[in-house]
Amino acid sequence: MKAIWKGYLKVSLVTIPVRLYHALTPKVLSFELLHRDCGTKIVQQRYCPHCRKVLAAEELIRGYRYGKDLYITVTDEELERARAAASQVMEILQFVDEREIHPLYYADAHYLVPDGQAGTEAFALLHRALFEAKRAALAKGVLRQRQHLFAIRPYQGALIAFTLHYPEEIVAVERLEEAAEVLKVPVDQKGLALARTLIEALAGPFTPEKYPDEYTQSVLSLIQAKAAGEEYRVAARPEPEKVINLMEALARSVAAAKGEGRKAAGTRAPRKAKGGS
DSSP states (O other): OOOSEEEEEEETTEEEEEEEEEOOOOOOOOOOOBOTTTOOBOOOOOEETTTTEEOOGGGOOEEEEEETTEEEEEOHHHHHHHHHTTTTEEEEEEEEEGGGSOGGGEEEEEEEEESSGGGHHHHHHHHHHHHHHTEEEEEEEEOSSSEEEEEEEEETTEEEEEEEOOGGGSOOGGGOHHHHHHHHSOOOHHHHHHHHHHHHHTOOOOOGGGSOOHHHHHHHHHHHHHHTTOOOOOOOOOOOOOOOOHHHHHHHHHHHHHHHHHHHHHTSOOOOOTTOO
């Protein structure tokens, strides 16, 4: 696996050589645009409407928009000089209780590992200390031409460096009128008790393997069937029964959840009698 960044993790006066790897590989189906008549993939062109011509790559330059049709141009060399000093260091600024970071702030995940034997001991000490303290390290660093805020947490010998959204990137929930209205709705206590019962009936350990990407699998099956010259059929799902009354819907949901629980328990292998062979 190829590292996407190499540099140093700085903790006060301690500097640890590290490498950064992708921790996520999103499985997203992508389709190409084809010409309907001949099936040829179309070509995307960079076209200048002012000069009315297609441009080559060497004719392009970056521009930052600061007004209507007003741009400041920036060259690759200028960007390189601006980030050169900061791009090699990810500096830890503070240690926080990992539970204080709301999930809304998490953006992406990367693996952080020591780069060579020189930094392995210091890396292992930081890893163990974070694990035992149940804290996350807040750090700043430049990754791919942008400064990021990171939350660094220990994970099975590696550190996970989560990129965090900056506060100004998050839309304040107070701007949503619907959310404010929800807090004003009076809650029926009987309905609340049923809702809690439903939650407990469907509660269980977090096992993401139980929930595959069914849509992607279905689309891949469609593509494979068409490639083989076969017809792909999807079994129609039964229409759910419409229940208008909320209390009735909750009661039926609880009964269904409990029934599934008993069904799952009944599929377990029976215990052997003591002393049996």
